[in-house]
Amino acid sequence: xxxxxxxxxxxxxxxxxxxxxxxxxxxxxxLCGYTRxxxxxxxxxxxxxxxxxxxxxxxDRCRYALEAARGGKTVAMVCGGDPGVYGxxxxxxELAGPDARDVEVVPGVTAALSGGAVLGAPLMHDFxxxxxxxxxxxxxxxxxxxxxxxxxxxxxxxxxPASHGRPxxxxxxxxxxxxxxxxxxxxxxxxxxxxRPGEEARVLTLAxxxxxxxxxxxxxxxxxSQTEIREGRLVTPRGYREET
Amino acid sequence: xxxxxxxxxxxxxxxxxxxxxxxxxxxxxxLCGYTRxxxxxxxxxxxxxxxxxxxxxxxDRCRYALEAARGGKTVAMVCGGDPGVYGxxxxxxELAGPDARDVEVVPGVTAALSGGAVLGAPLMHDFxxxxxxxxxxxxxxxxxxxxxxxxxxxxxxxxxPASHGRPxxxxxxxxxxxxxxxxxxxxxxxxxxxxRPGEEARVLTLAxxxxxxxxxxxxxxxxxSQTEIREGRLVTPRGYREET
Numbered sequence: 234x235x236x237x238x239x240x241x242x243x244x245x246x247x248x249x250x251x252x253x254x255x256x257x258x259x260x261x262x263x264l265c266g267y268t269r270x271x272x273x274x275x276x277x278x279x280x281x282x283x284x285x286x287x288x289x290x291x292x293d294r295c296r297y298a299l300e301a302a303r304g305g306k307t308v309a310m311v312c313g314g315d316p317g318v319y320g321x322x323x324x325x326x327e328l329a330g331p332d333a334r335d336v337e338v339v340p341g342v343t344a345a346l347s348g349g350a351v352l353g354a355p356l357m358h359d360f361x362x363x364x365x366x367x368x369x370x371x372x373x374x375x376x377x378x379x380x381x382x383x384x385x386x387x388x389x390x391x392x393x394p395a396s397h398g399r400p401x402x403x404x405x406x407x408x409x410x411x412x413x414x415x416x417x418x419x420x421x422x423x424x425x426x427x428x429r430p431g432e433e434a435r436v437l438t439l440a441x442x443x444x445x446x447x448x449x450x451x452x453x454x455x456x457x458s459q460t461e462i463r464e465g466r467l468v469t470p471r472g473y474r475e476e477t
Numbered sequence: 478x479x480x481x482x483x484x485x486x487x488x489x490x491x492x493x494x495x496x497x498x499x500x501x502x503x504x505x506x507x508l509c510g511y512t513r514x515x516x517x518x519x520x521x522x523x524x525x526x527x528x529x530x531x532x533x534x535x536x537d538r539c540r541y542a543l544e545a546a547r548g549g550k551t552v553a554m555v556c557g558g559d560p561g562v563y564g565x566x567x568x569x570x571e572l573a574g575p576d577a578r579d580v581e582v583v584p585g586v587t588a589a590l591s592g593g594a595v596l597g598a599p600l601m602h603d604f605x606x607x608x609x610x611x612x613x614x615x616x617x618x619x620x621x622x623x624x625x626x627x628x629x630x631x632x633x634x635x636x637x638p639a640s641h642g643r644p645x646x647x648x649x650x651x652x653x654x655x656x657x658x659x660x661x662x663x664x665x666x667x668x669x670x671x672x673r674p675g676e677e678a679r680v681l682t683l684a685x686x687x688x689x690x691x692x693x694x695x696x697x698x699x700x701x702s703q704t705e706i707r708e709g710r711l712v713t714p715r716g717y718r719e720e721t
Contacts, residue, residue, distance in 0.1 A: 241590075248497040251487060251586060255496075315586075317593045319715065323601035326712050333708040338594035342495060342559075342584045346485075349561045350582035357567035358614070359622050361605030361631060369715050370602070378603050378629040385625025386618075387605060464577040468570050471563065471613050 234332040236260075237302040238309045239316040239325055241341020244428030245273055249342055257339050261309035265298045266321075270313045295324050302335065315343040319364055319392060345390040348424035348452040351434050353466030355422065355454045360388035365395075365402040376409050383413035388460065388469055391453040394423075403453065407443035410455065415439055420456040422467050423447060436462055478576040480504075481546040482553045483560040483569055485585020488672030489517055493586055501583050505553035509542045510565075514557045539568050546579065559587040563608055563636060589634040592668035592696040595678050597710030599666065599698045604632035609639075609646040620653050627657035632704065632713055635697040638667075647697065651687035654699065659683055664700040666711050667691060680706055 238257035243249030258264065258278060264271060268285040275283060284301075286294040294310070302308045312320040322338045329336050349356045361382050365375060382389050389410075394403040411417060417440035424434040425448070437445065439455060447453065460469040482501035487493030502508065502522060508515060512529040519527060528545075530538045538554070546552045556564035566582045573580050593600045605626050609619060626633050633654075638647040655661060661684035668678040669692070681689065683699060691697065704713040 241586075243495060248500065249495055251493055251495050252499075253492040256492065315590045317590060317598050317600050319601065322594070323598035323712055323715060326598050326707060326710060327714065329708075331708060333597075333710060338598065340586045340590040340594040342485075342586055343590060346559045346561060346584040346587060350566070350584040353577075354561050354566035354570050354582065356561050357563065359605065359607045361603065361626070361629075363603045374630075378631065381625045381629025381631070382605070384628065385605075385622040387622065387625070463570060464573075464575060466570060466577060468567050470571065471567060 234335040235302045235305055236307050237298055237325065237336045238339055239320070239322045239336060240309050240311050240339045241315040241320070242270060242273060242311055242313055243342035244314070244344065244347040246428060247277060249347065249428050251339070251341065254339050254341055258309050258311070260307055262306045263301050263308045264311060265294055265308060266311035267294070270311050274311055291321065291324055292328070295321060295328050298325070299329055299332065303332065312341070315341045318343045318362065344392065344427055344452040347427045349390070349454065351424045351427060351432070352422040352436065352454060353463070353468050355456060355460060355467040355469055356388055356390065357469040357471050358388060358457065358459070360390060362390050362392060364392040365406055366393035379406055379409045380413050383410050383415055386457045388457045389455040391455070393449060394447045394451055394453045396449045403445070403447055404443050407439060411439065411443070415455070420460045420462045420467055422454045423451050425451045427452065436465060436467055478579040479546045479549055480551050481542055481569065481580045482583055483564070483566045483580060484553050484555050484583045485559040485564070485587070486514060486517055486555055486557055487586035488558070488588065488591040490672060491521060493591065493672050495583070495585065498583050498585055502553050502555070504551055506550045507545050507552045508555060509538055509552060510555035511538070514555050518555055535565065535568055536572070539565060539572050542569070543573055543576065547576065556585070559585045562587045562606065588636065588671055588696040591671045593634070593698065595668045595671060595676070596666040596680065596698060597707070597712050599700060599704060599711040599713055600632055600634065601713040601715050602632060602701065602703070604634060606634050606636060608636040609650055610637035623650055623653045624657050627654050627659055630701045632701045633699040635699070637693060638691045638695055638697045640693040647689070647691055648687050651683060655683065655687070659699070664704045664706045664711055666698045667695050669695045671696065680709060680711055
């Protein structure tokens with residue numbers, strides 16, 4: 234099989250991509266991906282062949298990319314953020330079989346990092362990422378993870394807080410965390426369209442977050458017991474102040 | 478105050494940096510950082526002024542960078558990986574006061590992502606990052622987080638699994654996870670010197686990991702109950718197989 238790169242684009246435009254990601258796209262004969270992400274890179278490579286599928290077409294997209302690489306093409310499967318975080322690296326490695334040796338994962342800046350940078354420094358101490366999408370995970374398991382995260386006093390970053398088919402997930406998640414003992418005043422934040430036109434962000438409390446309308450292009454941050462709002466930004470301390 | 482960029486270098490060389498990180502370094506008059514990370518970028522900018530401190534000199538480094546920016550210099554504080562994950566973004570924002578508005582966090586690829594890409598796709602489902610360093614966090618709190626992570630069946634990525642002053646931390650952490658019910662055969666892995674000369678990686682079980690010698694340049698991955706070893710790589714499924 235020829236090389237199949239699974240490439241993380243980071244938050245959006247060319248400036249969020251690593252040099253290694255850019256080099257992989259340069260080398261590819263064929264670009265594959267979810268339409269939304271492919272549209273971010275097609276202007277950079279107007280003459281390359283491409284294959285786009287809607288969001289739910291993951292397996293179709295993976296099989297097409299694998300067949301193209303087996304047929305001799307150098308292929309890049311593009312993913313928003315990092316391909317290893319709720320991205321295409323896993324399904325591709327599962328489907329590739331022994332050809333997995335020719336699959337190279339090129340990491341990128343996932344929304345927890347790019348969104349955290351917009352809000353300040355919410356992830357300065359131990360944190361966890363939880364997706365609120367129940368398309369592939371039972372909601373009970375998601376609630377269990379939220380409770381465990383609360384028990385461990387982790388900073389929490391939520392992916393997929395909402396979608397057309399899943400209204401009210403963020404409200405339910407905030408409810409679980411409040412029941413688990415998080416203070417209603419816990420500093421939180423969200424960022425929408427990170428690194429893209431129309432980027433927006435807000436810092437607010439957990440009680441306010443529960444009633445906040447969010448969409449699928451939003452990443453949500455919930456502080457730990459130490460997180461503070463400083464000059465309008467979220468900062469989780471590591472304890473450096475005691476060090477002097 | 479002039480602009481102070483807090484820049485994530487990603488795993489190591491120039492190819493792991495985003496275009497935005499590179500642009501921030503281009504604009505800076507002065508580069509600050511821990512000696513080890515500064516050495517990674519100084520060859521790219523041989524003519525720029527720089528200020529290096531050892532690893533434990535974080536606050537000194539932050540104050541120096543802030544004073545230089547207040548004095549009219551454009552400053553870049555460089556961090557390995559991402560500046561918002563156990564990096565300098567937090568301490569700088571804490572010390573900056575109202576000048577925080579001129580501090581811009583430029584995210585980078587943290588070791589969980591770059592190391593995960595080397596091992597396959599271990600972080601494809603909900604995961605947490607835990608640092609085993611007890612320099613600024615009591616060990617009891619670290620153990621509590623490990624137990625919570627086990628309870629939530631999170632994939633776990635461990636930073637700072639060892640150092641000269643902290644022998645045996647990884648062994649103790651594995652012990653806590655085994656006591657908390659993780660199977661001894663849980664697929665795990667580690668990566669050392671990610672993206673740098675001498676990169677090494679190994680896939681192994683949790684029981685084997687407990688006895689593994691690791692150093693401070695190593696990042697450790699512990700699978701969840703679903704993680705598998707496929708063609709020598711770690712893959713955590715999201716359940717896409719059921720989707721066809």
